[in-house]
Amino acid sequence: MCAKTLTIDGNEVSAADDATILDAATEAGIKIPTLCHLEGVYDIGACRLCLVEAVGIPKLLPACTTKVVEGMNVRTDTERIRKYRRINLELLFAERNHVCSVCVSNNHCELQTLAYNHGMDHVRYDYLFPKWAVDTTHPRYGMDHNRCILCTRCVRVCWHVEGAGTLNTAGRGARSQIIADLIQPWGEADSCTSCGKCVMACPTGALFQRGATVGEMEHDREKLEFIITAREKKQWIP
Amino acid sequence: MVLNDLIQIKERELASRKKYVLRCCMAAGCMSSNAQSLKDELEKAVAAAGLKDEVEVRGVGCLKLCCQGPLVQADPAEILYERVKPEDAAAIVAALKGGQAKVSQGDLNHPFFTRQMSIVLANSGIVDPERIDSYIAADGYLALRNALREMEPKEVTDTIVRSGLRGRGGAGFPTGLKWGTVAKSTGTKKYVICNADEGDPGAFMDRSVLESDPHAVLEGMALAAYAVGADQGYIYVRAEYPLAISRLQTAIKQAKQYGLLGSGVFESPFNLTIDLRLGAGAFVCGEETALMASVEGKRGTPRPRPPFPAEKGLWNCPTLINNVETFANVPAIVRNGAEWFAGIGTEKSKGTKVFALAGKIKNTGLIEVPMGTKLRDIVEDMGGGAPDGGTIKAVQTGGPSGGCIPAGSLDTPVDYESLSKLGSIMGSGGMIVMDQATDMVDVARFFMEFCMDESCGKCVPCRAGTAQMHHLLSKIVARKATAEDLAKLEELCDMVKHTSLCGLGQTAPNPVMSTLRFFRGEYTERLQPDTLGRPGTESAVPAGSRAT
Numbered sequence: 008m009c010a011k012t013l014t015i016d017g018n019e020v021s022a023a024d025d026a027t028i029l030d031a032a033t034e035a036g037i038k039i040p041t042l043c044h045l046e047g048v049y050d051i052g053a054c055r056l057c058l059v060e061a062v063g064i065p066k067l068l069p070a071c072t073t074k075v076v077e078g079m080n081v082r083t084d085t086e087r088i089r090k091y092r093r094i095n096l097e098l099l100f101a102e103r104n105h106v107c108s109v110c111v112s113n114n115h116c117e118l119q120t121l122a123y124n125h126g127m128d129h130v131r132y133d134y135l136f137p138k139w140a141v142d143t144t145h146p147r148y149g150m151d152h153n154r155c156i157l158c159t160r161c162v163r164v165c166w167h168v169e170g171a172g173t174l175n176t177a178g179r180g181a182r183s184q185i186i187a188d189l190i191q192p193w194g195e196a197d198s199c200t201s202c203g204k205c206v207m208a209c210p211t212g213a214l215f216q217r218g219a220t221v222g223e224m225e226h227d228r229e230k231l232e233f234i235i236t237a238r239e240k241k242q243w244i245p
Numbered sequence: 246m247v248l249n250d251l252i253q254i255k256e257r258e259l260a261s262r263k264k265y266v267l268r269c270c271m272a273a274g275c276m277s278s279n280a281q282s283l284k285d286e287l288e289k290a291v292a293a294a295g296l297k298d299e300v301e302v303r304g305v306g307c308l309k310l311c312c313q314g315p316l317v318q319a320d321p322a323e324i325l326y327e328r329v330k331p332e333d334a335a336a337i338v339a340a341l342k343g344g345q346a347k348v349s350q351g352d353l354n355h356p357f358f359t360r361q362m363s364i365v366l367a368n369s370g371i372v373d374p375e376r377i378d379s380y381i382a383a384d385g386y387l388a389l390r391n392a393l394r395e396m397e398p399k400e401v402t403d404t405i406v407r408s409g410l411r412g413r414g415g416a417g418f419p420t421g422l423k424w425g426t427v428a429k430s431t432g433t434k435k436y437v438i439c440n441a442d443e444g445d446p447g448a449f450m451d452r453s454v455l456e457s458d459p460h461a462v463l464e465g466m467a468l469a470a471y472a473v474g475a476d477q478g479y480i481y482v483r484a485e486y487p488l489a490i491s492r493l494q495t496a497i498k499q500a501k502q503y504g505l506l507g508s509g510v511f512e513s514p515f516n517l518t519i520d521l522r523l524g525a526g527a528f529v530c531g532e533e534t535a536l537m538a539s540v541e542g543k544r545g546t547p548r549p550r551p552p553f554p555a556e557k558g559l560w561n562c563p564t565l566i567n568n569v570e571t572f573a574n575v576p577a578i579v580r581n582g583a584e585w586f587a588g589i590g591t592e593k594s595k596g597t598k599v600f601a602l603a604g605k606i607k608n609t610g611l612i613e614v615p616m617g618t619k620l621r622d623i624v625e626d627m628g629g630g631a632p633d634g635g636t637i638k639a640v641q642t643g644g645p646s647g648g649c650i651p652a653g654s655l656d657t658p659v660d661y662e663s664l665s666k667l668g669s670i671m672g673s674g675g676m677i678v679m680d681q682a683t684d685m686v687d688v689a690r691f692f693m694e695f696c697m698d699e700s701c702g703k704c705v706p707c708r709a710g711t712a713q714m715h716h717l718l719s720k721i722v723a724r725k726a727t728a729e730d731l732a733k734l735e736e737l738c739d740m741v742k743h744t745s746l747c748g749l750g751q752t753a754p755n756p757v758m759s760t761l762r763f764f765r766g767e768y769t770e771r772l773q774p775d776t777l778g779r780p781g782t783e784s785a786v787p788a789g790s791r792a793t
């Protein structure tokens with residue numbers, strides 16, 4: 008395997024042959040915002056927050072799914088990209104109800120953090136969200152569709168880390184929603200092993216442990232990473 | 246089956262031709278206005294007149310002037326009967342041997358017919374789509390025979406490269422280049438897919454081709470499979486096209502019986518199986534990666550490219566995916582040669598294009614014209630202009646991914662480059678004519694609603710952005726928007742276009758951007774002052790002064 012060299016934001020960096028731009032940037036300590044990316048499960052390029060510019064390529068490239076190319080010159084933080092990211096975040100906030108002050112994940116939320124980082128102090132668009140249901144039929148976990156950004160991280164860990172295949176996406180467009188088994192109440196979904204990996208994976212307050220109140224819900228991302236590393240690399244690093 | 250068999254079938258078929266032929270359109274348009282019972286009545290009338298030995302009543306594909314259906318064409322007199330009712334049958338049969346039937350007749354010398362050039366639709370309205378012999382009589386499967394027995398796969402690809410054929414599914418990607426890439430991709434298993442999902446509102450070209458000449462599509466796919474080294478093909482057709490599906494099933498069955506599909510085709514080592522896969526009618530499933538996910542039995546959502554299907558397609562194998570019309574061009578190109586095809590059309594857009602002409606126009610139906618034909622010739626000469634003395638305001642091409650071309654630009658030639666310069670696209674062939682009463686903001690809102698409803702919901706810009714743009718457009722239509730709203734709309738157009746994952750989102754802003762470009766006044770005149778009292782309009786036209 009031969010390595011590749013490229014430039015990211017003016018820094019020369021090296022990357023493994025099959026690395027993505029996101030891998031290369033992360034290794035070089037350059038932070039590219041992400042939402043649908045989750046270390047350990049395959050990427051889908053859906054949230055479009057990780058889009059970067061590459062000199063000489065007219066299209067914007069999703070850093071999480073684009074493989075590095077020898078000599079490519081990547082810009083991750085141009086004015087244009089920052090503008091698009093900010094609009095993207097505003098669209099998410101206008102799409103569903105994300106009132107942070109009453110959310111279980113307040114201050115432990117990736118969406119909220121990104122909004123802070125992008126100086127998003129208000130939403131310029133009209134709020135369009137309908138009232139979505141909250142599914143609290145599962146004995147241990149709850150699912151609040153109002154907080155869901157449809158990143159499908161929960162679906163991917165459910166299928167590809169736990170192997171249960173309980174969660175899925177149904178519907179189209181803005182009416183898409185995360186479902187359990189055959190659009191059943193989560194508590195009635197027989198395939199669910201109650202492993203809680205989806206809850207650990209969720210970037211927002213959409214999936215939570217029951218009983219958690221405002222701001223209490225911390226997503227135990229480290230535990231998830233431990234499991235994935237153990238699975239993939241057969242290393243048991245706590 | 247060998248060459249001699251093809252020749253024999255053709256001769257047998259031609260020898261059995263009767264003196265008079267009544268060609269009855271059996272495509273979906275005419276079928277929906279009772280063409281089946283009309284055909285039954287014609288058969289009864291022929292029997293009653295004792296003319297069974299002289300008259301053939303043939304079910305054929307689309308006779309093109311769909312707005313006047315059901316259509317029947319009488320040969321050799323070359324009379325096109327329009328809006329024929331079953332009770333007209335006896336009169337039409339009686340008129341075969343001279344005399345006039347009291348049935349409305351179409352003018353076959355009208356530019357609607359004379360300006361057409363048929364390659365894709367050459368057999369449409371002539372062969373019986375339910376009988377393979379009828380297709381073979383029109384030199385069907387000859388190109389496949391010649392390719393399999395006399396050409397290397399690479400020669401077939403080269404022929405397509407030199408012909409200049411470009412994909413008819415929308416983007417106009419050079420077909421030969423795509424075939425070459427799949428041919429060169431390494432893999433023991435390769436697939437060919439025919440994209441018959443056709444989801445644009447108002448478009449029915451592909452449906453018509455499948456209903457009128459299914460074997461041409463099968464033959465095109467077989468030639469492609471030979472060229473790229475595939476042995477399995479799928480036709481992904483939407484379940485809303487039951488007639489196209491049944492004709493394809495019949496065609497596949499007949500081709501298998503003749504050994505034209507299956508193993509050892511024309512006694513060569515070439516094998517091919519073609520199966521149908523039915524789509525459930527999601528527009529996004531026409532996007533190639535979503536389509537393949539759907540064929541694999543997964544939720545039909547697009548994925549980022551690269552990897553392109555040519556490299557990693559169905560089940561990660563190299564896959565060639567082309568549109569129905571693209572495949573339908575192939576047999577004629579292989580039969581007549583690349584130079585013949587490259588001699589038609591313009592420098593960069595070769596051959597013909599089929600359009601479904603619809604909207605505020607006298608003659609609606611299916612037309613096939615050489616690339617480079619002026620829009621004006623299509624809508625004014627062939628289409629006959631707006632009905633009831635109206636004036637044409639704009640022509641919409643490319644459906645929800647396209648744009649509105651204003652009447653002032655009607656002299657634009659129809660080719661890939663010219664249309665995109667005007668902010669529209671060739672698209673798959675929907676052409677909707679709009680007259681002066683059309684509200685362009687409402688048109689933009691309509692297409693945005695379509696994109697919003699059809700968005701798969703995977704990526705944020707398209708899912709949330711189309712909803713927000715639709716909301717802003719609705720506000721403008723309702724005269725509740727301010728200049729700031731319009732600015733937001735334009736900003737979103739830019740963002741959604743450049744950040745969406747797939748073509749649906751990337752092109753969803755096009756109808757808005759093109760109507761803003763040519764009909765901006767219709768937007769600005771409806772703007773209201775904002776809460777700070779800043780004026781709503783950008784132009785001098787006071788709000789509410791326009792008549793529409």
Ligand SMILES: Cc1cc2nc3c(=O)[nH]c(=O)nc-3n(C[C@H](O)[C@H](O)[C@H](O)COP(=O)(O)O)c2cc1C
Pocket residue numbers: 411412413414415416417418420440441442443444445528529530531532533534566567568569571673747748749
């Ligand atoms: C949202 C969307 C819908 C599409 N629908 C169709 C379709 O219905 N039929 C089609 O042939 N191509 C469709 N396409 C284009 C296909 O992705 C693909 O480019 C095409 O089938 C390639 O064939 P061609 O090269 O012969 O044009 C669509 C693309 C997008 C983004």
Ligand code: SF4
Pocket residue numbers: 154155156157158159160161162185205208209210211213214
């Ligand atoms: S529930 Fe959480 S992890 Fe799942 S899609 Fe919604 S936001 Fe993402």
Ligand code: SF4
Pocket residue numbers: 529546547699700701702703704705707708745746747748749750751
């Ligand atoms: S652009 Fe729209 S249709 Fe395409 S992947 Fe994104 S949400 Fe789905």
Ligand code: FES
Pocket residue numbers: 040041042043044051052053054055056057058069070071072
């Ligand atoms: S992290 Fe790359 S698109 Fe979401």
